[in-house]
Amino acid sequence: MISWKDKRDFWIMGAKIADPAGGKIKTGSVLVQKGMICEVAPQKTPETDLPVLDAGGLVLAPGFVDIHTHLREPGFEDKETIETGTAAAASGGYTSIMCMANTQPVVDDPSVVEYIRRRAEMSGRCRVYVAGAVTRGLAGEEITEFHHLKKAGAVALSDDGRFIVNSKVMRLALEYAKMIGLPVISHCEDPYLADDAQMNESYVSTRLGLRGAPAASEEIAIARDIRLAALTGGRLHIAHVSTAGGVDLVRKAKKTGIAVTAEASPHHLTLDETMLENYDRNFKVNPPLRGARDIAALRAGLKDGTIDCIATDHAPHTEIDKQVEFNYAPSGMTGLQTAFAQLNTELVEKGEMELVELLRLLSTAPASVIGIPGGRLEPGLPADLVLLDPKEEWVFERSMVRSRSYNTPLIGKKFTGRVHGVFLEGKWYSDVS
Numbered sequence: 001m002i003s004w005k006d007k008r009d010f011w012i013m014g015a016k017i018a019d020p021a022g023g024k025i026k027t028g029s030v031l032v033q034k035g036m037i038c039e040v041a042p043q044k045t046p047e048t049d050l051p052v053l054d055a056g057g058l059v060l061a062p063g064f065v066d067i068h069t070h071l072r073e074p075g076f077e078d079k080e081t082i083e084t085g086t087a088a089a090a091s092g093g094y095t096s097i098m099c100m101a102n103t104q105p106v107v108d109d110p111s112v113v114e115y116i117r118r119r120a121e122m123s124g125r126c127r128v129y130v131a132g133a134v135t136r137g138l139a140g141e142e143i144t145e146f147h148h149l150k151k152a153g154a155v156a157l158s159d160d161g162r163f164i165v166n167s168k169v170m171r172l173a174l175e176y177a178k179m180i181g182l183p184v185i186s187h188c189e190d191p192y193l194a195d196d197a198q199m200n201e202s203y204v205s206t207r208l209g210l211r212g213a214p215a216a217s218e219e220i221a222i223a224r225d226i227r228l229a230a231l232t233g234g235r236l237h238i239a240h241v242s243t244a245g246g247v248d249l250v251r252k253a254k255k256t257g258i259a260v261t262a263e264a265s266p267h268h269l270t271l272d273e274t275m276l277e278n279y280d281r282n283f284k285v286n287p288p289l290r291g292a293r294d295i296a297a298l299r300a301g302l303k304d305g306t307i308d309c310i311a312t313d314h315a316p317h318t319e320i321d322k323q324v325e326f327n328y329a330p331s332g333m334t335g336l337q338t339a340f341a342q343l344n345t346e347l348v349e350k351g352e353m354e355l356v357e358l359l360r361l362l363s364t365a366p367a368s369v370i371g372i373p374g375g376r377l378e379p380g381l382p383a384d385l386v387l388l389d390p391k392e393e394w395v396f397e398r399s400m401v402r403s404r405s406y407n408t409p410l411i412g413k414k415f416t417g418r419v420h421g422v423f424l425e426g427k428w429y430s431d432v433s
């Protein structure tokens, strides 16, 4: 384990340096000065008077970037705050996150964007980017003032949590967003087909006696939004794709040159609907966990580039929120602290993916999807880095939870691959001691 005090200028020595943009991992050293990456040197032990951090055996990579976090502040501080959410993010290896607009008040006004950014500067453990709402109050009717939201700092637009049912409103949103150069992120779910759904609609839902949402509820919504992206030329990003049919629609749209990108969540890539058999509310998410065929399709989508990146959909809820009858429990699980470990365990360790590719999908790729900095390890850039051991085995204990909420089914799970800490502008944060 590494102990490290806050030092402004130092060498990180002997690490395996991962450059996901270049697709390589090679041993070397990195010089950090005034919070910036100054030099990436091939030699293991540079001659220097500066303090040296021996990171031998560890992997040094660009800090992770999450483009789908629910920070819950303002309005739901009992579930999460900017301080606790960003602490969970840093603990999971993230140096930048983007938070969604379904707070109270909704992020439909520049003042709320400014509020979140100010709070993040005061108490944030990582960089916080803000998604503005597409419609006032997320009501799906009246478009917000995109230009003002952007001026206040919003980097994308989304009514996440809700699908914009009115096609004319979504068309306008894509047109206006295009004019100011922001992507529209869509939560693709036909609310009528998914009405009161508790899980995926399948043989399993019938057996469990729970109402299901058919894959078609997602596919119909994705298909419509792709048509609207084609019509408007606007930039569409599909949040948390969960179905094989959804992957297929995105793949075909990309082949015809439509400007669409897509993300998948760690839970949809690794957990399936049968996990709901003991009615554990922590497996209740939206979109729901699907079947084995869908998981295989999502993984194939990652492999061929149909799915551009991985995003957590970190969705904290209090234990009181979740400890109600299954039907009344809110959807969502936290994910920032476990995303890397879970995916490294299930995909990299099982030979389905190279480590450097996973690192790319968690950093370089999401940053480029919404056009924010991050995901690169080069001289001249801020030293936003993650230090991890891809082979370390550990158990995610309840006492390690940094989020204000505990709604993850992964507490007690043994993982291979552990984040040791992050450098945020050269400043070291670590949970591992």
Ligand SMILES: [Zn+2]
Pocket: 160, 161, 162, 187, 239, 240, 286, 287
């Ligand atoms: Zn969503």
